[in-house]
Amino acid sequence: MIYSIRIYNVNSVHVGPFVTSVRHGGLYRELAQQLHFGYIGCDLLSSNASSDRFLLLEFWQLAAAFSAAQQPPETKVLASFLRKLATSCEDLGVFGFLPPRNLGIDSVPENRPPLVQKRS
Numbered sequence: 001m002i003y004s005i006r007i008y009n010v011n012s013v014h015v016g017p018f019v020t021s022v023r024h025g026g027l028y029r030e031l032a033q034q035l036h037f038g039y040i041g042c043d044l045l046s047s048n049a050s051s052d053r054f055l056l057l058e059f060w061q062l063a064a065a066f067s068a069a070q071q072p073p074e075t076k077v078l079a080s081f082l083r084k085l086a087t088s089c090e091d092l093g094v095f096g097f098l099p100p101r102n103l104g105i106d107s108v109p110e111n112r113p114p115l116v117q118k119r120s
Helices: 012-024 026-036 063-069 075-083
Strands: 002-010 037-045 053-060 086-096
Touching: 002 012, 002 063, 012 026, 012 037, 012 053, 012 075, 026 037, 026 075, 026 086, 053 063, 063 086, 075 086
Parallel strands: none
Antiparallel strands: 002 053, 002 086, 037 053
């Protein structure tokens, strides 16, 4: 599973529609699930420091599903829906968990402990 992460600063008069569209049953969430193969869903987190700042965390089955979903024109329309409610949007990128070391992959970045310790 991979995660797409964006931060939105939303115009205060649009906070209600923005939040409603991303919640369960909301327009954005429902359209995203209908349009995108491999789209699992999303969570919306609100900032403790500002009532109009949100982090949208979207869940995808595979990186290939996320990449394929970025191409069709309807994706641009769906993405612009949230951006029009926002004063700014920062795309932080796509993230995934590091593979466990016990799979024989030793690509853990420096200064980061392994996710799984090998047993002796």
